[in-house]
Amino acid sequence: MTEVTELTRPEGEALNSKEVLLNLGPQHPSTHGVLRLVLQLDGEYVERVDPHIGYLHRGTEKLAESFTYTQIFPLTDRLDYLCPPSNNLAFAIAVEKLLGIEAPIRAQYIRVMMAELARISGHLLITGALPMDLGAMTALLYVMREREMIMDLLEMVTGARMHTSFCRVGGIREDLPDGFFPKIREFCDIFPNRIRDYERLLEDNRVFLKRTQGIGVLSAEDAIDLGLSGPNLRASGVDWDIRRDEPYEIYDRLDFNVITRNEGDCYARWRCRVDEMRESMRIIEQCIEQMPEGPFQVDMPTIAFPVDKERVHCSMEALIQHFDLSAYGFSVPKGEVYSAIEAPKGELGFYIISDGSPKPFRMKVRAPSFVNLQAVFGVTNARYLADMIAVLGSLDPVMAEVDK
Amino acid sequence: MSVEPFLNRALILERFGETIEDLGTAHGIDVFVVPPEKIVEFCRFLKDQPEFRFNFLSDICGVDHYPGTPRFEAVYHLYSLPNRCRVRIKCRLGDPPEVPSVTGVWRTANWHEREAWDMYGIRFTGHPDLRRIYMWEGFEGFPQRKDFPLKGYKDKLNPFGAEGPPPTQPDLATRDIP
Numbered sequence: 001m002t003e004v005t006e007l008t009r010p011e012g013e014a015l016n017s018k019e020v021l022l023n024l025g026p027q028h029p030s031t032h033g034v035l036r037l038v039l040q041l042d043g044e045y046v047e048r049v050d051p052h053i054g055y056l057h058r059g060t061e062k063l064a065e066s067f068t069y070t071q072i073f074p075l076t077d078r079l080d081y082l083c084p085p086s087n088n089l090a091f092a093i094a095v096e097k098l099l100g101i102e103a104p105i106r107a108q109y110i111r112v113m114m115a116e117l118a119r120i121s122g123h124l125l126i127t128g129a130l131p132m133d134l135g136a137m138t139a140l141l142y143v144m145r146e147r148e149m150i151m152d153l154l155e156m157v158t159g160a161r162m163h164t165s166f167c168r169v170g171g172i173r174e175d176l177p178d179g180f181f182p183k184i185r186e187f188c189d190i191f192p193n194r195i196r197d198y199e200r201l202l203e204d205n206r207v208f209l210k211r212t213q214g215i216g217v218l219s220a221e222d223a224i225d226l227g228l229s230g231p232n233l234r235a236s237g238v239d240w241d242i243r244r245d246e247p248y249e250i251y252d253r254l255d256f257n258v259i260t261r262n263e264g265d266c267y268a269r270w271r272c273r274v275d276e277m278r279e280s281m282r283i284i285e286q287c288i289e290q291m292p293e294g295p296f297q298v299d300m301p302t303i304a305f306p307v308d309k310e311r312v313h314c315s316m317e318a319l320i321q322h323f324d325l326s327a328y329g330f331s332v333p334k335g336e337v338y339s340a341i342e343a344p345k346g347e348l349g350f351y352i353i354s355d356g357s358p359k360p361f362r363m364k365v366r367a368p369s370f371v372n373l374q375a376v377f378g379v380t381n382a383r384y385l386a387d388m389i390a391v392l393g394s395l396d397p398v399m400a401e402v403d404k
Numbered sequence: 405m406s407v408e409p410f411l412n413r414a415l416i417l418e419r420f421g422e423t424i425e426d427l428g429t430a431h432g433i434d435v436f437v438v439p440p441e442k443i444v445e446f447c448r449f450l451k452d453q454p455e456f457r458f459n460f461l462s463d464i465c466g467v468d469h470y471p472g473t474p475r476f477e478a479v480y481h482l483y484s485l486p487n488r489c490r491v492r493i494k495c496r497l498g499d500p501p502e503v504p505s506v507t508g509v510w511r512t513a514n515w516h517e518r519e520a521w522d523m524y525g526i527r528f529t530g531h532p533d534l535r536r537i538y539m540w541e542g543f544e545g546f547p548q549r550k551d552f553p554l555k556g557y558k559d560k561l562n563p564f565g566a567e568g569p570p571p572t573q574p575d576l577a578t579r580d581i582p
Binding site: 053054057059061062063066097098224225226227238240245246335336337338339340347349351353362364366370371374377378403404 | 430431433459460461462463465467468479481485488490492510511512514515516523536537538539540547548554
């Protein structure tokens with residue numbers, strides 16, 4: 001028989017404990033990119049958190065100052081790489097405001113439809129990634145299946161799966177291809193049932209609920225004070241959606257609901273996104289129904305590329321126009337503009353100062369993920385290290401956008 | 405579609421009078437120029453005044469007008485959630501640029517100001533934790549200034565950078581954690 005020695009602690013002596021500094025990241029599966037959190041731990045409790053960002057800093061704003069306006073579109077793709085059409089759209093609207101033009105109605109419908117597809121694609125990833133961070137791997141594999149369908153649609157329209165560079169100032173690059181509508185209708189038929197599938201997988205999952213409900217609560221006041229926007233803010237009960245409150249493009253012609261939740265916890269943030277996908281589906285269906293015929297680019301040879309590329313080979317004027325735009329770009333009148341859209345992550349704003357040349361004097365990107373990430377300072381009820389993972393996952397920061 | 409100009413200018417001008425400059429409306433947003441020493445008071449006024457309630461700080465950014473003077477600018481974009489309207493505030497700053505921090509008014513200003521410090525070297529006095537945010541600690545110079553070369557300065561890690569010594573600016577805000 002083995003003798004059991006009881007470990008005893010001398011009377012009055014405190015348990016030997018000291019605070020630990022832990023590096024979470026920069027390479028860690030649950031930071032969704034290269035984010036490094038320096039955590040000061042007391043046992044398993046998080047005492048202090050200090051996010052270190054900048055590992056993906058590419059100097060988008062500095063680069064933009066040396067690019068023409070058309071050349072900047074590929075840079076915007078790389079901000080929130082899960083939903084590039086939204087970023088393209090935000091930038092295009094800002095430049096169009098400076099120029100005082102508007103894209104043709106058909107182009108606006110197509111842009112909105114693509115932006116909503118992008119929103120679904122972005123929300124799908126978080127629908128699967130948050131449960132994965134908490135140990136439920138299954139959902140992620142299913143959402144990838146539907147994301148692939150969206151990727152196919154994006155590829156069909158833009159020629160690229162991820163970096164679409166799809167909008168142009170004053171319209172879009174190309175019209176919708178043949179066979180697009182049957183394909184997107186097929187997606188519209190399939191997808192709502194699939195959303196139901198994810199819900200059935202997760203909303204009665206006790207582990208998932210325990211790990212997210214009541215965890216990482218942000219009150220409405222705190223969320224506004226910390227500058228949160230998008231679904232993160234609406235999950236705290238603030239009813240604000242730029243699509244409805246400052247309608248851009250053709251959003252004022254569409255009928256959709258703004259989803260809000262009052263709890264402000266991780267589950268509410270996840271839930272908001274799942275419900276928003278349904279609203280996005282409704283918007284896409286309305287876009288398909290109302291899609292007008294007509295041009296997809298403004299008829300301004302000084303701004304838009306020739307619509308018919310063949311003309312470049314047989315018309316001198318079209319050749320000059322094409323060369324001029326490719327080599328020198330177009331000049332934008334002096335002035336400054338701030339224009340914001342409701343990107344999947346929140347308020348995506350472009351502040352552009354133009355000095356009248358073909359390149360912006362200053363371009364500032366108000367990246368929603370950058371601001372949303374600050375919420376890690378404001379959450380309550382997230383004392384454990386494991387809760388920090390749930391909070392991070394539910395805030396859904398895309399590091400490429402945080403670091404610009 | 406642009407937002408309707410909403411601001412009651414008379415109320416602002418009555419309170420601040422000569423000290424602020426009204427630049428009118430540009431693309432749907434009202435613009436005011438405020439001297440740096442008044443910025444905190446002005447922001448707090450816009451936030452607390454029941455008629456405005458600009459409770460949401462969208463963005464703070466730095467601008468470099470090199471070689472023009474005054475060289476720097478700090479630009480604030482505010483949004484009013486109750487009234488659904490926006491306003492832009494500008495602070496013109498000399499060299500070296502310095503402006504009081506508005507972190508006491510909105511907590512979200514924290515990272516925006518760190519970014520402006522990192523990229524333009526605008527010192528926000530009274531900021532609780534003014535460190536570099538994107539560039540690494542010990543980096544010299546402020547990369548988004550107009551006189552900073554696009555490819556950076558040449559050193560052993562950056563063989564394609566521009567010739568010339570990097571500017572030696574004392575980085576007073578290097579403070580490691582904890």
